[in-house]
Amino acid sequence: KQEVTQIPAALSVPEGENLVLNCSFTDSAIYNLQWFRQDPGKGLTSLLLIQSSQREQTSGRLNASLDKSSGRSTLYIAASQPGDSATYLCAVPSGGYQKVTFGTGTKLQVIP
Amino acid sequence: GAVVSQHPSRVICKSGTSVKIECRSLDFQATTMFWYRQFPKQSLMLMATSNEGSKATYEQGVEKDKFLINHASLTLSTLTVTSAHPEDSSFYICSAARGSTEAFFGQGTRLTVV
Numbered sequence: 400k401q402e403v404t405q406i407p408a409a410l411s412v413p414e415g416e417n418l419v420l421n422c423s424f425t426d427s428a429i430y431n432l433q434w435f436r437q438d439p440g441k442g443l444t445s446l447l448l449i450q451s452s453q454r455e456q457t458s459g460r461l462n463a464s465l466d467k468s469s470g471r472s473t474l475y476i477a478a479s480q481p482g483d484s485a486t487y488l489c490a491v492p493s494g495g496y497q498k499v500t501f502g503t504g505t506k507l508q509v510i511p
Numbered sequence: 512g513a514v515v516s517q518h519p520s521r522v523i524c525k526s527g528t529s530v531k532i533e534c535r536s537l538d539f540q541a542t543t544m545f546w547y548r549q550f551p552k553q554s555l556m557l558m559a560t561s562n563e564g565s566k567a568t569y570e571q572g573v574e575k576d577k578f579l580i581n582h583a584s585l586t587l588s589t590l591t592v593t594s595a596h597p598e599d600s601s602f603y604i605c606s607a608a609r610g611s612t613e614a615f616f617g618q619g620t621r622l623t624v625v
Contacts, residue, residue, distance in 0.1 A: 442616070443604065504554055
C-alpha cells in the first residue's frame with residue numbers, strides 16, 4: 400500500500416525567502432507525481448505534474464523534482480510571497496494510474 | 512485542457528436529510544471517476560471508484576449504503592450522502608480519468624451537516 404509523507408507539516412517564512420517542501424513515498428513504481436495547492440476552505444489547484452521519465456518540472460517560481468529510486472520529490476518555491484500561503488499536497492498514483500494517494504500536506508505561511 | 516466541474520461547491524443540510532454532489536467531465540468522456548473526502552486537518556482519502564455502467568468500488572471502511580454513487584453516463588458521476596449526520600461534514604472532491612494515465616480534479620464540495 401502506497402504511503403505518502405510530507406515534511407514539514409507546517410512552515411512559516413518571511414516574504415522573499417526561497418523554500419523547499421518535501422514529499423516521500425513508499426512504492427517507487429509510480430507513473431507520475433503531482434503537486435497541488437489547497438487554499439483554506441477551497442478546492443485543489445494543480446501546480447505541477449512530473450512524469451516518471453522526468454526529473455523535474457518548472458512553472459514560474461515553482462520547481463518540482465522527482466527521484467523515483469529514493470522515493471522522494473521536492474517542491475522548490477523561489478522568492479516566496481504572501482499569496483503563496485496555502486497547504487501544499489503531493490499525490491502519487493496508487494494501485495493504478497488514475498487514483499491517487501495524497502500526502503499529509505505542508506501548511507505554508509508566508510509573512511509579509 | 513480537461514475540465515471537471517463539481518457542484519455544489521458548498522452545501523449546508525440538516526441532519527437526517529440527503530444531499531447529492533455532482534461531478535461532470537465537461538470536455539472529455541470519463542469511464543472512471545473517483546471520490547475523495549477530507550476531514551478537518553487530515554489529508555484527502557479515496558472513498559470509492561465509480562465506473563460508468565457498473566457498481567462503484569468502495570474503499571475499506573466506507574459505507575456503501577450511506578454514500579451512494581451513480582455513474583450513469585460517461586460525463587457524470589453523483590455522490591449522494593444519505594441520512595447525513597454532523598460527522599459526515601467534510602470536504603468531498605472528485606476526479607475524472609481521461610484515458611488510462613490521467614485524472615483531473617473537480618473543485619470540491621464543502622458539506623456541513625447541522
